[in-house]
Amino acid sequence: MAFLSVESLQKSFVSPDGERRTIVDVRDFHLQAGQQLALRGESGSGKTTFLHLIAGILAADRGSIRLGEDDMAKLKEASRDRLRALTIGYIFQTFNLLQGYTCLENVLLAMSFGPGADTAHATSVLKRVGLGHRLHHYPRQLSTGQQQRVAVARAMANRPKLVLADEPTGNLDRKNAADSLGLIRETCVENGSALLLVTHDGGVLASFEEAQDFAQLNRASREAAS
Amino acid sequence: MTLPLIVRRSLRQHLLSTIVTVLSIGLAGGLLISIWVVKDQAQATFTQVNIGFDAVLGARGSKLQLVLNSIFHLEASPGNVSQADYQYIKHHPAVKLAIPIAVGDNLRGYRVVGTIPELFTEVEYKPGTKFALEPGGRLFDPAAKEAVVGNFAASRLGLKVGDTFHPFHGLAYNPKEQHADIYTVTGILAPSNTPADKVVWIPIHGLQTMSGHDPNAATDVSAVLIQLRAPAAGFRLDMMYNKQGNRLTFAYPIGAIVADLFSKISWFSQVLALVAYLVAVVSAAGVLVAIYNSMAARRRDIAILRSLGARRRTVFSAIVLEAAAIGLLGMITAFGFYLVIMNGVAAVIRAQTGVLLTPWARDPVMLWAPAAMVALCALGGIVPALVAYRTEIASNLAPTS
Numbered sequence: 001m002a003f004l005s006v007e008s009l010q011k012s013f014v015s016p017d018g019e020r021r022t023i024v025d026v027r028d029f030h031l032q033a034g035q036q037l038a039l040r041g042e043s044g045s046g047k048t049t050f051l052h053l054i055a056g057i058l059a060a061d062r063g064s065i066r067l068g069e070d071d072m073a074k075l076k077e078a079s080r081d082r083l084r085a086l087t088i089g090y091i092f093q094t095f096n097l098l099q100g101y102t103c104l105e106n107v108l109l110a111m112s113f114g115p116g117a118d119t120a121h122a123t124s125v126l127k128r129v130g131l132g133h134r135l136h137h138y139p140r141q142l143s144t145g146q147q148q149r150v151a152v153a154r155a156m157a158n159r160p161k162l163v164l165a166d167e168p169t170g171n172l173d174r175k176n177a178a179d180s181l182g183l184i185r186e187t188c189v190e191n192g193s194a195l196l197l198v199t200h201d202g203g204v205l206a207s208f209e210e211a212q213d214f215a216q217l218n219r220a221s222r223e224a225a226s
Numbered sequence: 227m228t229l230p231l232i233v234r235r236s237l238r239q240h241l242l243s244t245i246v247t248v249l250s251i252g253l254a255g256g257l258l259i260s261i262w263v264v265k266d267q268a269q270a271t272f273t274q275v276n277i278g279f280d281a282v283l284g285a286r287g288s289k290l291q292l293v294l295n296s297i298f299h300l301e302a303s304p305g306n307v308s309q310a311d312y313q314y315i316k317h318h319p320a321v322k323l324a325i326p327i328a329v330g331d332n333l334r335g336y337r338v339v340g341t342i343p344e345l346f347t348e349v350e351y352k353p354g355t356k357f358a359l360e361p362g363g364r365l366f367d368p369a370a371k372e373a374v375v376g377n378f379a380a381s382r383l384g385l386k387v388g389d390t391f392h393p394f395h396g397l398a399y400n401p402k403e404q405h406a407d408i409y410t411v412t413g414i415l416a417p418s419n420t421p422a423d424k425v426v427w428i429p430i431h432g433l434q435t436m437s438g439h440d441p442n443a444a445t446d447v448s449a450v451l452i453q454l455r456a457p458a459a460g461f462r463l464d465m466m467y468n469k470q471g472n473r474l475t476f477a478y479p480i481g482a483i484v485a486d487l488f489s490k491i492s493w494f495s496q497v498l499a500l501v502a503y504l505v506a507v508v509s510a511a512g513v514l515v516a517i518y519n520s521m522a523a524r525r526r527d528i529a530i531l532r533s534l535g536a537r538r539r540t541v542f543s544a545i546v547l548e549a550a551a552i553g554l555l556g557m558i559t560a561f562g563f564y565l566v567i568m569n570g571v572a573a574v575i576r577a578q579t580g581v582l583l584t585p586w587a588r589d590p591v592m593l594w595a596p597a598a599m600v601a602l603c604a605l606g607g608i609v610p611a612l613v614a615y616r617t618e619i620a621s622n623l624a625p626t627s
Contacts, residue, residue, distance in 0.1 A: 049620075057533060057619045078537050085535020096530045096623060100239040105231065112228040113535035154534075 002030040002066075003161055003194050004054065009063035009073065011053055023049050025220040026063075033161065036185060036195040038205050041214035045221045047198040050214070051164045054196070055088050056080030068161065085114040089155030089193065091184065093167035095147050097139040103150045104135040107157045114158040125153045128190075129183060145176035149183065156187050163188050165197040169204055181207060232531070232544045233551050236524075243516045244552065247509075251556020254509040255599055256563025258502040262591035263564075264571050265495045267583045269488045273481045275581055277420050277451075278349040279325075281460055281478035283307060283315055283467065284449040289477040290487055296327060296449035297480060298421045298579055299337050302397060303329050304475070306446035311474060315450055320459030323348055326447035328433040333391055335399040336379040338426045340433030343368055349453070351420055363387050363413025368429045374413040378423040378580055385411050385426075393428075395438060406437045419582040506599060513552050514606035517545060521613045528614050529622035542615040549607025550600050557596035 006029040012022040023046040031037055041047035052058040053073075054065055059080075060073040070083055084090075097106050107122040126135055129149040139147050148168065155163055165184060169177035181204060188195040197204070198214065205211045215221045237244045277297060284292040285305025294301040307326075316324040325348075328340035343365050346357045359365070359374070366372035375385050385391070389411045395403040409428060417423060434444045454460050460478040467476035477483055528541050568585035576582050 052620050055533070057623075078539075081532070081535050081537045084533075090533060092623065096526075096533065098235075098527055098530055100235040100527070101231075105235070109228065109231065109531070110534045112231075113531075113540075117228070 003033040003035075003068060004029075004031040004196070005064070005066040006030070006054070007064050007066075009053060009065060010061045011049055011058060012061055022220045024053060024218055026050065026218055029217060031162070031194050031196055034189070034192050034194055036188060036208065036210065037197070038208035038211040039196065039198040039214045039217070040200065040205050040211060041198050041218075041221075042200050045214055046218055047214045048166055050218065051090075051166050051196070051198060054162075055090055055164055056084045081113075085110075086158065087161045089158065089160035089163040091148075091151050091155045091163065091165040091168045093170040095139075095151040095171075097147055097150055097154075099139055102136045102138055103131055103142070103153075106139070106150055107154050110154045111157050122153075122157055125157050126150070128156075128187065129153045145172060145180065148172060148176070148180050152180070152184055152187065156191055156193070159191050160193050163193045163195045165195065167199050167201075168197065169199070169201065174203075177201075177204070229540070229544055229547055233548045236544070236548050237551060240516075240520055243520065244555075247513050247516045247552050248555045248559055250509040250512050251553055251599060251603070252559030252563050254502070254505040255557045255560025255595060256567055258506055258595050258599075259560060259564045259589075259591050260567040260571065261495070261498045261502045262595070263568060263585070263587075263589045264583065265499075266589055266591075267587065268575070269485070271581055271583060272579075273485045273488070275420060275484070276480040277351040277422060278453065279451040279480065280454045280457070281452045281463070281476060281480065282449050283311070283324075283452060283474060283476050286473055286475050289475055289483050292449060292475055292477045293480055293483045295329065296451060299329075299339065299425055300579065303448040306443060306448060307450060307474065309445035309447070312447050312450055315452065315463075318463070320455055320463065321452055322455045323453040325349065325451040326430055327449055327451065328430050328446075329448045330397065330439070331393040331395055331405065331433060331436060332397055332399055333379075333393055333426045334383060336376075336383060336424060336426055337397060338373075338393045338428055338433065340428050340430035342430055345427075345451075346374065346415075351418055351422065355418075357418060357422065358416040359413040360416055366412050366427070366429055368431060370429070371407055371409045371432055372412045372429070373409045374415060374427045375411055376415050376423040376425045376427070376580065377417040378576065379426055380411075380414045382424075382577075383426075385414070387411055387413060391426075393426075393436065395436075407432070419580070421580040423580040424577070425580075506595075506602065509556070510553070510599065510602040510606045513549050513603045514609050517549060517607060517610040518613070521610050524614070525617050525622045528617045529619045532617070532619045533623060538615045541617070542611045545611035545614045546604050546607040549610075550604040553600040553603030554596070556603070557599050560596070560599075561592075 006026050009024060009026045010022060011024040012020050015021050039047060053060050056072045063073055065072040067087055072080060072083060103126055104122055107126060108117040111117045111122060126132060129152055131149055168184060169180055172180055282292050282296045284307060287304030291301050291304050295303050312326055315321055325341060325345045331338035346365055350356050366374050390408050392408060393405045395405060463476050464478050467474050531541055565585055572583040572585055
C-alpha cells in the first residue's frame, strides 16, 4: 500500500513576463511506506517545487497528494502546516538551520510544532547522528558536515512517515556527502520513514537501488524540453 | 515553550537594537512615571503642609504670598504686622495659639527667621508630633543671641552645636550685607521633612533688634501663625480682616490656598504630561521601526520556522510578543530611570522647600503606565508581524533546485 500517492498534480506560476507557466505536472507517482527512492533532476526542472507541494509549503493548483489518510492538496494552509510538522521531515541543501539557536534548540523547535518538544528524545537523536557532544553549540561553531547532521537530526526528530531530501549532499565534500547520505538512509530505515531524495549527482543516484528521472515524471519539463 | 523561546532568541539575535529600544522605552517610561508621581505627590504633600497651623495673619496683600513666605519660607514678606495687631489676635478668644515670626535675614542663602520658643514646645507640626532637637542640643534662650538650626540647613551649612555665625541682611545672600551680631548654635532640629528644616531659627527679639534693622519697626512682626479653637472661627476672622478691614490679610485655610496655587499651574503639569505621552508614543514607534527594519534579515528564519510547521499566526504572535517583551523590559528599566529622576527632583524640592517627596511610595501610574506601554509596543509590533504573517516559505528558502 502506497504511503504517498500523487495524482494529476499541477502547479503553475506567473513568470515575470506575465505568462503563466506550468512548472509541475505529475500524473501518477507513488511511494511505499519505508521505500527509498532517488529522483534525478537538473536545476530548474521543478523538483524543488514538487517537494514543496508534497510538503504543503506550496498549495497545489489541482490534483491530489495523499499522505496516508490525508490529502495535502485539499487541505487549508494551517492544516498543511500541521500535517507537515507531524508527518514530514525536510532536509535542505543549505541545511536551513536557525543560526540563533543551539543544535538542541533547533531540534526541539521542530518537535514543538509537531508532537511536542521532548529534550530526552532530541538529545538521543543528536547522539544518533554523532553530535552528542555538540548539543549546546551553535550552527556557526560546527563544520559543514556537522551542520548537515543537525539538519538530519531535526528532520528525523518527529519520526516522520516521509523524509524529503532536496540535494542534501550538494554543499558537502565527497567524504561528508557519502557519510551524510548513509546516515539519512540508515535513520530512515530505523524510523520506518519513506525517503524521497532529489539530486542531479550521479554518484548519489548510483547508490540508490531505485531511481527515477524527474523529467520523465514531470510532463511540464518534458514539454519545456520539446 | 515555543513562543517564549523564539522571542528570547530573537531579542538576543538583535541584541543591539533590543538594548537601544529597551533603553528608549525605559527613559520614556521613567519620565512618564516621574512626572506623574511628582505631580501627585507634590500636590498631596504641599496641600498638607501647614506645620500645625490653621491660618496666617500678615500685611495686606496676597494670601498665597503670605502662606509661601510664612509657612514655606519662599517669596518675600508682604509687609509687617504691628505689635498691637499681634497682641490683638493673640488674645482673641477664637485663637488657641499665635506664634509670631520675623523674616528678613539669611545665612549664606538659608533664611534666618525669628520666632518664639513656643513654636518648638507647643506646636504639633503634624498630628501627634512636635519638633524635636538632635541629642546634645537645647532651645535658644529668647533673650540671647542663640540659634536652633533646621536639619537640612545645618547639614548644608555645616553647622553644629557650639558653632557661631553672623547673619546676613536680606533674603538673598550678599556677602557685603553681614550683620555685626554673632549667634551661637544651641541646637539642631531633628528632621521634620517640613519647610522648618531649611531655616535658621533665632529669637524674634534678636531679629527685630539686629544691628542695622530699622529701630522704628523693632516691635513689628512679619506674620503671625495661628491655631484656632474651632474651624468656624476662621471664617469669622476671614470676614473681619479681609472683607471689613483693609490693613491686614488673614490667610485661611492654608491647604486651600496652596491647592489654589496648584490649580493655577495645572496647565503646566498638563503640558508636561502631554510631552511624556508623546515621548512614550515616539519610543513605542521606535520599537515598530526597529523590528520592521530587521524584517528583511528575519525572512529566512521565518521561512525556516514555517517549513518546520509553524503556522502564520505563530510567527505573527512571535513578533507581537517580541514587541511587547521589549515594552516590558523597557518598563522594568523605566523604574530604574524613575528612581534616578525622582531622587534628583526630590533633592531639588527638598533644597527649595524642605518638603520631602517619597520616591518609593506607590502611585497608580506605576501600574497603568507599564500596562499601557506594553500594550502600545504590542500594537506597534502588529505592523512588522503582518510582514512576518505574509512571508512566503518557498520564495525565502533559497536556493531552489
